[in-house]
Amino acid sequence: MQQKLKDFALVTAGSIVMAIGFNSLFLGNNIVSGGVGGLAIALNKLLGWNPSDFVLYCNIPLLILCWVFLGKSVFIKTVYGSLVYPFCIKLTAGLPTLTDNIFLAAIFGGIIIGFGLGLVFLGNSSTGGTGIVIQLLHKYTPLPLSLAMSISDGIVVGLGFIAFDTDTVMYSILALMTITYVINRMMSGTESSRNIMIISENFPEIKKYITETADRGVTELPVVGGFTGKEKRMLMTTISIHEFQKIETAVLNIDQTAFMVVMPASQVRGRGFSLQKNYDQDILIPM
Structure with missing residues (x-):
């Protein structure tokens, strides 16, 4: 129950943040x-349709498709975000446009909306819309998720050429790239870890530092130098x-000639990361 309340709080906060960025930076520029938000802006310019009403009405048939083709569990995770987001757009509709500089609006609007959408994703939900279309394309066609997303968003951005000039559309692409970057950083950057491989003659001292001072597990591997043919130990x-x-x-203070390879580890699971350490049971014995 506590996790569900946390998820609802994240989705609500994310929807509010997104709506603020939408109304104060994207819509006026x-x-x-x-x-669907981008489509709402284009249709608001072409036909005068209210953006929040369009987002809400557009989500209704998409939610039905979600229930039928993606299943009840996906529907439940999606329905709250897809309803609260258009409500937040209507709630913040009176906000003034913060800047008339379209470049600044694209960058900072992308940051704000990307942050809000990241909160929604951290709440294990989405705001519906084209996200449902992307999931349908991914499930029922051979298209990979990234390509399905590119096609969906590309069509919406392409509609901008009908409503707006080329410069505006290019700024829209810049905003989309900013949103994607911020979401990726939120979903992986905050939990990003590093996997380090160390080869040194002073490996016992380095191992002692890692396990005792840094309080991290370490694995000791036997390796053979390809050039010298000598056996070494890698941590x-x-x-x-x-x-x-x-x-x-x-490590460099212990051995300034230590050979280190550092690799990003965007997702790590297990004791000391996603689970708390258990010193009675989870003693990592070097190989």
Whole structure:
């Protein structure tokens, strides 16, 4: 129950943030950044349709398709976000346009909407709209998810050429790229970790530092030098991105000639990361 309340809070907060960015930066500057929101801006210019009403009415048939073709579980996760988002758009409709500089609106609007959408995704939901279309294309066609998303958002941005000039559409593409970047950073950047492989003659001292001072697990691997043919020991450990600089400095202080390979690990599961450490049971014994 506590997790569900947290999810609802994230979806609600994300929808409010998105609506603020939509009304205060995108709508007044005609930025069509994909999705049903972007389509609403184009149709508002062409036909004078109210954006919040369009988003709500457009979501209703899409939710029916979601229920029929994607199943009850996906529908339940989607329905709240798809209803609260247009309500938030209507609630914030009176906000003034923060800037008439379309470049600034594209960048900062992209940051705000990307942040809001990231909160919605962290709440295990979505705002419906073209997200449902993307899921349908992915499930019932051989198209990969990224291509389905590109096609869906590309069609919406393409409609901008009918309603607006070329410069406006290019700014819309810039806004879409900003939104995508912010979402990716939110979904993986905050939990991003580093997988480090270390080869050093002083590996016992480095291993001791990692396990005792840094309080991280370490795996010891036997390796053979391809050039010399000599057997060596390689240490492998996974740490959070915030710990990297401290551990790198410590390793180089122990052995300034240590050979280190650092690789991004965007998702890590297990004790010490997604689960709390259990020192009685989860003692990582070097190989």
